Amino acid sequence: MSTNISAALDPKVFRDVLGHYPTGVVVVTGRDEDGEILAMVVGTFSSVSLEPPLVSFMPMKTSRTFDKMRACSSLCINILGGEQEDVVLTIAQRWENKLDGIDWFESPSGDPVLSDSVAWIDTRLWDTVEAGDHWIALCEVRDLAVTNPVSPLIFFQGGYGSFVCTSLMARMDHEILPAIHAAHAARPQVAALASSIGCEVSVFTAVSSDEMATVLSATAPGVDREEGLAHRIPMVPPIGDSYVFDQDHDAQERWIAKLRGADDTVKEMHRARLAFVRDNGYLISFLPAEGNAAYDEMRAATRQYESGRLTPLQERSIRESIGSSPVDYHVRDLADDEIYDVGSLVLPIRDPNGGYSMTLRLGQLPARQSGARISEWIRQAGAVVEVLER
Incomplete structure (x- = not known):
């Protein structure tokens, strides 16, 4: 049944319909065993559980950055502010040295926290669940803080923006x-x-x-x-x-x-x-x-x-x-x-x-x-x- 429905769906219509629902934008950072700084832009971040404290994000299975992150002892999730679209574009367009020229400081676990981010969440990868062409990365929260209480960056209908009441x-x-x-x-x-x-x-x-x-x-x-x-x-x-x-x-x-x-x-x-x-x-x-x-x-x-x-x-x-x-x-x-x-x-x-x-x-x-x-x-x-x- 599900296979027949999937085969009948037009991918363009699927993306267009779901594009009418806005998502927040985060940058996940970490360090591999050799000390290399890793960073990836994610639009699928979500709160999952309070007991235990869990959050999640959903990277594509083809993501080489996430392949490296799976071996990291910790990850930091940066919630971006409405004025950080340029940071997103810079990171998304680079294959390596993604944070060069971008200001950051260390989280308690030593991962990059981007300056001017709304908040950071210090985590460790708790479990990874297969979900079609994506992974669901479940992360256990170790520490977190709000550092810049401004409107967050939002992705909606193929564009970035922010919330104005x-x-x-x-x-x-x-x-x-x-x-x-x-x-x-x-x-x-x-x-x-x-x-x-x-x-x-x-x-x-x-x-x-x-x-x-x-x-x-x-x-x-x-x-x-x-x-x-x-x-x-x-x-x-x-x-x-x-x-x-x-x-x-x-x-x-x-x-x-x-x-x-x-x-x-x-x-x-x-x-x-x-x-x-x-x-x-x-x-x-x-x-x-x-x-x-x-x-x-x-x-x-x-x-x-x-x-x-x-x-x-x-x-x-x-x-x-x-x-x-x-x-x-x-x-x-x-x-x-x-x-x-x-x-x-x-x-x-x-x-x-x-x-x-x-x-x-x-x-x-x-x-x-x-x-x-x-x-x-x-x-x-x-x-x-x-x-x-x-």
Whole structure:
């Protein structure tokens, strides 16, 4: 009976259905008889028993690392935090010397405890049970401790993430109140800018390193706010360059890395934009032949993002839609007598702490304008930025 059911199951469907259930992520470490450091990433860790204290994880039978671990006198299970995705990827991609460059200290049994892990569990292998193409490794707990009480790393639908409770989301909304007050103090100037140019003008603030939110928006007569981006937008390239440009190199590379699978040409384009806004104080995007329709997919993606909690699969789809926009983001110098179709104009706004957490964005701009006219827009927008920075 079970054999017939197994034969009828589509492996892809099996993985897809079970992928809708999240799992925690741990790194199991140990030392072999020769002192070699062993480490493997596991997404099948579980608590088993209190009397005796047992936990388990399920490595694949093909795992060469687990073959070595079976001979270890002890193993340490590291529960990873939400900010340790890079640690997971580093360990998973290496065949040897897996912890090189990764900070750790010794457990009571002498096995590696990764720095910044949420918790560690010092164990010895108690029993190994065969389970199809995996082993169930039962481990007896000798000691354990919480060392970094933060949200754990979670694997869900093929992606890594973390847990954010509703109260934390409300707290983040509360934390952008200063930006809301600052923007609304400049409402007359923002509205006048929109009316003068005939466009939409929005002020965004960074909610976190992953999201921006609109704190003020004004439109000229005849300009539809619904044709603009959503009120909450994910900070995925090209969105966020006016914030990230002032961050350190690692933060900039993490931002660019949100474009999964992007080639070097695209990455260099975004690096060039970061350098340009640092030197010039503004950024321009240009429309292709289809005009503002080039924003349709990005606009739809930001509205889906704003609609509520998303699965990792939906977030990846949104990220891909934003990153593959046909809008031209290459930097270029404006010639006064050349004609351009501008998609957007963004200017970073310095906050009271000296950072750049806010952005002024002009969208739905008049088509077919001279470089001289666009330069005048930049000057006008810069004057509004000065008001917002007071």
